[in-house]
Amino acid sequence: MATTTHTAMDLRAALERVVGATHVRDDAGTLLTYATDATPLERGRPDVVVFPATTGEVAGVLRVADERGVPVVPRGSGTNLSAGTVPQLGGIVLVLTRMNRLKEISAGDLVAVCEPGVRTIELARAAAAEGMLFPPDPGSHTTATIGGNVAECSGGLRALKYGVTRDYVLGVEAVLPTGEVIRSGGRLVKDVAGYDLRRLLCGSEGTLAVMTELTLRLMPAPEATGTGMAYFGDLADAARAVSRVLASGVLPVTLEFLDRVCIDAVEGYANIGLDRSAGALLIFGQDGDRASIDRDMRRMAEACEAEGATQVRIAASEAEAADVLQARRAVLPALSRLEPLTILEDATVPRSRIAEMVERIQEIARRHGLTIGTFGHAGDGNLHPTIVLDPADAAAMERAHAAVDEIFADAIAMDGSITGEHGVGLVKLRHLEAQLGAEHLALLRRIKAAFDPNGILNPGKLGS
Amino acid sequence: MSGASGARRGIFTEDLLDRCISCGFCLPACPTYDLTGVETSSPRGRINLMRAIETGALAEDDPTVVEEASFCLGCRACEPVCPAGVQYGALLEEWRDRVWRGGRRPLKLRALLWAVNRRARVRLMGVPRRHARGGGEAASLMLGCFERALYPRVSRAAKRLAPELRAPANQGCCGALHAHNGELERGRALAAELGDRLPGTIVTTSGGCAAHLASVLGRERVKELSQWLAERDGGASDGSGEPSRRLRIGLQDSCHLRNGLGVFREPRALIARLGEYVELPSAAACCGAAGTYAVLRPEDSARVLDRHLDEIAAADLDALVVVNPGCYRQLEQGVKRRGLRTRVVHIAELAAEAL
Numbered sequence: 001m002a003t004t005t006h007t008a009m010d011l012r013a014a015l016e017r018v019v020g021a022t023h024v025r026d027d028a029g030t031l032l033t034y035a036t037d038a039t040p041l042e043r044g045r046p047d048v049v050v051f052p053a054t055t056g057e058v059a060g061v062l063r064v065a066d067e068r069g070v071p072v073v074p075r076g077s078g079t080n081l082s083a084g085t086v087p088q089l090g091g092i093v094l095v096l097t098r099m100n101r102l103k104e105i106s107a108g109d110l111v112a113v114c115e116p117g118v119r120t121i122e123l124a125r126a127a128a129a130e131g132m133l134f135p136p137d138p139g140s141h142t143t144a145t146i147g148g149n150v151a152e153c154s155g156g157l158r159a160l161k162y163g164v165t166r167d168y169v170l171g172v173e174a175v176l177p178t179g180e181v182i183r184s185g186g187r188l189v190k191d192v193a194g195y196d197l198r199r200l201l202c203g204s205e206g207t208l209a210v211m212t213e214l215t216l217r218l219m220p221a222p223e224a225t226g227t228g229m230a231y232f233g234d235l236a237d238a239a240r241a242v243s244r245v246l247a248s249g250v251l252p253v254t255l256e257f258l259d260r261v262c263i264d265a266v267e268g269y270a271n272i273g274l275d276r277s278a279g280a281l282l283i284f285g286q287d288g289d290r291a292s293i294d295r296d297m298r299r300m301a302e303a304c305e306a307e308g309a310t311q312v313r314i315a316a317s318e319a320e321a322a323d324v325l326q327a328r329r330a331v332l333p334a335l336s337r338l339e340p341l342t343i344l345e346d347a348t349v350p351r352s353r354i355a356e357m358v359e360r361i362q363e364i365a366r367r368h369g370l371t372i373g374t375f376g377h378a379g380d381g382n383l384h385p386t387i388v389l390d391p392a393d394a395a396a397m398e399r400a401h402a403a404v405d406e407i408f409a410d411a412i413a414m415d416g417s418i419t420g421e422h423g424v425g426l427v428k429l430r431h432l433e434a435q436l437g438a439e440h441l442a443l444l445r446r447i448k449a450a451f452d453p454n455g456i457l458n459p460g461k462l463g464s
Numbered sequence: 465m466s467g468a469s470g471a472r473r474g475i476f477t478e479d480l481l482d483r484c485i486s487c488g489f490c491l492p493a494c495p496t497y498d499l500t501g502v503e504t505s506s507p508r509g510r511i512n513l514m515r516a517i518e519t520g521a522l523a524e525d526d527p528t529v530v531e532e533a534s535f536c537l538g539c540r541a542c543e544p545v546c547p548a549g550v551q552y553g554a555l556l557e558e559w560r561d562r563v564w565r566g567g568r569r570p571l572k573l574r575a576l577l578w579a580v581n582r583r584a585r586v587r588l589m590g591v592p593r594r595h596a597r598g599g600g601e602a603a604s605l606m607l608g609c610f611e612r613a614l615y616p617r618v619s620r621a622a623k624r625l626a627p628e629l630r631a632p633a634n635q636g637c638c639g640a641l642h643a644h645n646g647e648l649e650r651g652r653a654l655a656a657e658l659g660d661r662l663p664g665t666i667v668t669t670s671g672g673c674a675a676h677l678a679s680v681l682g683r684e685r686v687k688e689l690s691q692w693l694a695e696r697d698g699g700a701s702d703g704s705g706e707p708s709r710r711l712r713i714g715l716q717d718s719c720h721l722r723n724g725l726g727v728f729r730e731p732r733a734l735i736a737r738l739g740e741y742v743e744l745p746s747a748a749a750c751c752g753a754a755g756t757y758a759v760l761r762p763e764d765s766a767r768v769l770d771r772h773l774d775e776i777a778a779a780d781l782d783a784l785v786v787v788n789p790g791c792y793r794q795l796e797q798g799v800k801r802r803g804l805r806t807r808v809v810h811i812a813e814l815a816a817e818a819l
Contacts (some may be wrong), residue, residue, distance in 0.1 A: 029528025032516050033509035051501065078503060079488045097501045119492060140547075143488045333547040340482040341706050425689070 008047060011068060015050050015092070015325050019058035023051040023098070034075070034093045035086070038140075040341055041391070042426055043085035046073070046093040053098045055181060055212040056171065062178040062210065062456075068434065071459050072177070073185050074206040076145030081344060082425025084152065084205045089460050096147050099212065105130050111170060112216045116147020123216070125219075132218040135162035137423065139332075143209035148209055151446055153203030155421030160379030161253045162219070164204040166422065171215035174201055174409060177452040187215055200447075206458040208451040221441075222287035226297045228306035228314040231278040235259055238280040239355035241307035244454045246351075248303055250296045254285030255379035259358055262331050262373040269334035272326060279311065282378065284330050285321075301331065331375045332386070338371060339388035343400060347411040348420030351381040360410045361385045367401040382420035409434070424462050474475035475562045476555060478519050483550045484511045486738040490542035490552075495750050496535055497769050505529060505535055507542035507552055511577050515557055524563055533563045534570075535764065537757055538644055539719035543769035544726075550694050553724060564646030572759055573645055581650070582608050583636035583657075589613040589784035596631040598621040603692065605629040606658070606677075609637035611670055611789035618669050618789070622689055626667070626696070634659045635661050638668075640676035640720075642754050655680035667692045671718020671788040672755060688721055688787065690731040690811055711739035711782040712805075713814070716772065716795055717748045718788035731787050731811055738818050739782070753794035769798050781806045784815055 008017035015024045026032075026048045035043045048069070052058045065072045069092030076087055089153040102118035105126050112123055112134065115224050116195065134220045137156040140143060142152070150172070155164045160306075162452075171185035196438070201209055203205040232238040238257055246254060258281040267274040274281065282304065286296040301312045315321035349357045358374050365372035376383040387406055389396045408418045408431045418424075418431045433441050448463025454462065472478065490507040491497050492700050497506035504513070513529050516522035522529055531558075540553040554598045564573070580586050593609050595616035605626075607619050643651025659666070659681045666681070668674045668688050676700060678686040687695070713735050722728040728748065735741045752758060752768030776784055776799065784799070784806050786792045796808045 023738070025502070025504075027528045028514075028522060029513055029526055029532065030504045032522060033504040033506075033512045036486060036512065038485075040486070077488055077491055078508075095501075096501075140487065143491050333549065336485050336548050343487055 003209060003362075007068070009072060012048060013062060014064045016047060018064060019050055019052050019057050025049045025051075030419050034078075034095075035085060035245050035361050036073075037078040037080040037085040039081055039083040039086065039425070039427060040190040040343060041064050042086045042088070044086045044088035045090060046087040049093045049095060049420055051095045051098050057174060058094070058096075058210050059175045059179045059181060059210055060144050061092065061174055062177055063116070064285060065456050066178055066454055069454055070277045070456060072211050072456050073458050074081035074147075074151070076148030077119070077140075077143045079140040079144045079148065080152065081175070081346075081422040082419065083235045083427050084423050084425030084461065085424055088426060091456075094210065094334070096210070096283040096312060097145060099147075100145075102126055105132070105218070106187075107132065110218045110220075111187050114146060114212060114214055114216070114254040116145060116150070116211050116420075118146050120144050120149050122144050126328065126410055127218050128337060129222060134168065134216065134218055135316055136168060138163045142353070146214060148318070150202050150211060151204060153241065153381060155377070155380075157256065157377065158253050159382070160255055160376060164298065167200050169202050170217050172198045172201055172211050174209035174211045176209050177454065177457045181212075182209070185215065187194040196384070203423070203460045205425065207448060207462045208457065210457070223254065223289045224293060225285060225287040225321070226314065227283070227285040227299055227324050228301060229324045229327070230274050230284070230301070230312040232280045232304075232307070232309055234278040235358050236310045236355040238282045238378070240353070241282060241304045241309065243352065244303040245300050246379075247269070248299050250286070250299050252296065252379060253287045254283060255279065255309065255377065256283040256328050257354075257375060257378040258283075258327065258331060258432055259374045261371065262335065262375045265288070265334040265338060265373055266327055266330045270326065270330045272323065272330070273307065274327060281327065282309075283324055285325060328375070331373070335373045335386050335388050339390050341389050341391040343389075343404070344422075345385050345387075345404060345407060346376075346420045346422045347378070347407050347416060347418060348382045349386060349411055349414045349416035351379065353414045353416070354378060354381055354383065356411065357383060357414060361407060362404050364406050368403045369395070370399060370402065370403055380420070382387060382417070405431075429461060448449045468804060470522070471745070472518055473520060475524070476514055476558050479550055480555050480558070481511070481518060483548050484508065485548045486512075489545050489547060493541040493545045495539060495541065495752075496541060496764075497765070498642075499767055504532060505793060507550075510536060511550070511552070511555065514555060521652055525568075530563055530568075534561055534761065536754070537719075537750045537754040537768065539754060540723035541719065541748070543723050543748060550719075553720070557651075559641055559817060560644070561648040567706040572762055573756055576756055576759065577642055577645060577647065580588065580637035580641060583634060585632050585707055586612075586637050590616065590633060595619045595633075596629075601709075602628040602665050603630070603687070604635075604662035605631040606638065606662065606666050606668040606670070606673060607633065608668070608670050608673060608789060609632060609641075615789055615810065618792075618810045618812050621810065621812040622667070622669055623678050624819060625689075625812060627691065629667060630662075633662070638673040638677050640673050640754060643676055647722060651676065652680050661704040669787070669789075669810065671721025671727070672790060674718075674727075675720035678725055683725065688725070688727050688730070690734045690787065691727050693815070694730045694733065712742050712780065713783045714742045714744045714776065714779060714781045715785045715787075716745050716751050716789060716791050718786075719750050719754070721787060722748055733787065734811060734815060735785055737818040738814055742779050742781060744772070744773050744779060746775055751794050753788075753790035753793050757789055758790070758794055765794070766798075769794060773798050773802050774803070776806050777802065777804055783807045783809050783814065785811050787811050
């Protein structure tokens with residue numbers, strides 16, 4: 001016990017020398033609030049929480065940890081949905097939100113340079129103010145930091161047309177767990193000098209290095225956006241409509257769907273006039289110049305009608321568009337109000353198999369006596385099966401875990417993924433081998449060891 | 465699920481505490497998270513602290529728990545951005561009801577609550593001041609407690625705007641101060657008592673009182689002044705015409721009026737008829753007055769206010785309108801300290817001047 005106390009005091013003192021006493025916290029209340037992120041049920045308990053302000057301070061903290069073999073869990077705003085920022089082995093939670101300088105928005109080079117603690121929406125707003133677009137827009141973008149989004153390779157609603165976070169990372173500055181600072185990539189679109197480490201770090205979930213500066217690609221902002229919606233009697237009809245839309249030469253910016261359970265929950269909660277008799281709701285949208293928006297919106301409406309849509313509407317005004325999008329935004333709040341616990345997954349399948357997968361999910365829900373609403377990104381096959389239940393019901397919890405296992409197995413069997421955008425984190429690690437295979441996992445471990453020989457960075461997760 | 469034992473201690477209403485899904489969407493809306501960047505000082509962090517004391521994982525007198533119950537402004541800016549509909553303000557009231565019980569309540573707070581705890585004392589506070597009195601038979605004008613002593617001109621202006629309002633002096637305090645500061649039951653009882661003494665619609669010039677009264681008496685019975693005027697006049701022009709010089713006028717929202725009752729368009733619409741309305745970037749964010757907060761935690765309160773003063777200076781406003789007496793005092797003092805030319809004025813006064 002005396003040794004432990006001595007070690008803890010030594011650790012705290014060493015960290016204070018790096019970042020200053022006011023930026024090291026180890027009171028019980030603070031440790032408790034950094035024990036979790038946005039993932040239900042999962043919690044750890046850090047020994048200390050540290051708030052560095054510079055790349056040098058990050059390097060200093062990592063050296064202190066590496067010398068002592070203390071785990072370090074990097075964290076932004078803590079919106080992670082796979083327990084990737086839960087410190088299940090204790091150690092240091094390294095909070096990067098003080099590193100929140102937006103250093104540059106360059107219209108000439110179409111890039112933004114910023115520190116990892118900048119919130120994603122702040123970056124998007126700063127780009128928009130200069131007539132540019134930063135497309136990745138995960139659901140948490142008002143809170144989440146860009147550093148967290150890069151570390152998780154976050155997706156969002158516009159992925160079909162614009163891709164995901166990795167498609168916008170041009171360069172990174174990162175601190176290795178052993179304290180060295182490296183840079184990979186930069187302001188160039190073309191740059192093949194060396195392995196593509198910036199891509200490797202993107203989605204590495206805080207297990208390889210701590211990113212301290214990001215250079216991000218921007219796009220010219222589109223002139224306007226159009227939005228519409230279509231009801232179908234059956235999700236299979238909606239899925240065929242999606243295929244028809246894409247075959248018609250349109251690459252929509254938005255293509256979202258809600259299943260029957262979601263429509264019912266949203267209408268019950270928000271009362272916005274949704275058709276509760278429908279089997280699926282498809283929300284579609286396009287951005288660009290006015291003429292091409294009008295043309296594409298018309299084509300998408302026609303594709304929906306051709307596949308038996310029972311009702312199609314194109315929003316005539318901004319207000320009407322906001323109403324349509326409200327239906328999508330209200331899904332999670334609506335579902336979460338049904339029961340105390342909400343388990344949000346992100347299994348992903350090839351686009352052509354969405355209807356089949358949603359049917360499987362509904363069958364699994366029926367068999368286990370669970371409520372599972374499925375909504376998601378029809379354009380990219382990223383589904384959000386959402387289980388709502390009371391965690392006090394132990395039997396239901398067990399059935400929910402079994403249902404999640406089956407959903408993952410089905411997704412893998414359809415050439416899909418256990419996670420499209422939330423990350424592996426702690427909660428999906430045990431499913432990773434089923435998708436990747438043993439050799440692949442062994443390679444991940446060798447890569448992890450090359451970056452992090454002492455295994456201090458977010459241990460027990462990806463690559464461990 | 466959390467904590468050392470699964471048993472609940474009954475400090476919080478179960479449904480209220482279970483509502484939070486820990487998504488973290490509240491973080492950027494929180495002024496104290498903005499100041500510190502520390503999760504513990506955010507709504508999600510505080511709810512995790514509440515859950516910990518509810519299960520016994522943390523003691524209710526743990527220093528961090530006590531500090532955070534007090535550091536929170538109680539502005540409820542986290543409520544409109546919450547996708548799960550967490551009633552944070554109600555949780556905070558239950559929390560303070562527990563941690564500020566009896567001897568643990570700050571001394572300054574005990575003095576403030578004592579002053580307004582009895583109707584006679586509240587009435588006495590207004591005697592040397594000339595607040596609005598008597599008359600009218602339509603709705604009743606609430607005179608407030610500290611407002612009638614500090615800003616009697618506000619109720620007089622309201623009476624000029626609406627002579628039909630009744631304004632009896634012996635009406636007491638609405639109990640908002642009690643409810644927000646650890647005397648939930650007393651706060652509710654005072655609101656009910658006020659409701660009995662002022663039958664029918666109650667019109668108030670204080671956003672904070674409006675939200676508390678409405679939570680006890682129901683929204684239908686309680687209207688903030690600009691909201692009530694908008695309903696009375698049906699949004700029609702007041703006939704005052706184009707002011708000779710267009711004043712540049714900003715607004716400081718009342719947190720509970722905006723976040724609790726969703727009233728924020730009405731004061732803006734009224735101001736737009738009186739001059740050129742300028743929306744300050746932080747108009748909707750707490751000014752740091754936060755009821756008793758400015759008295760209990762003057763330094764933190766001033767830090768919260770700083771950004772607002774920066775914006776008022778940058779916008780070079782002629783007037784900054786307030787709709788709550790606490791904000792009135794906070795901004796008046798802040799503007800004076802900074803030496804800004806902007807006049808801080810209650811919406812009732814500004815509207816009455818245009819008559």
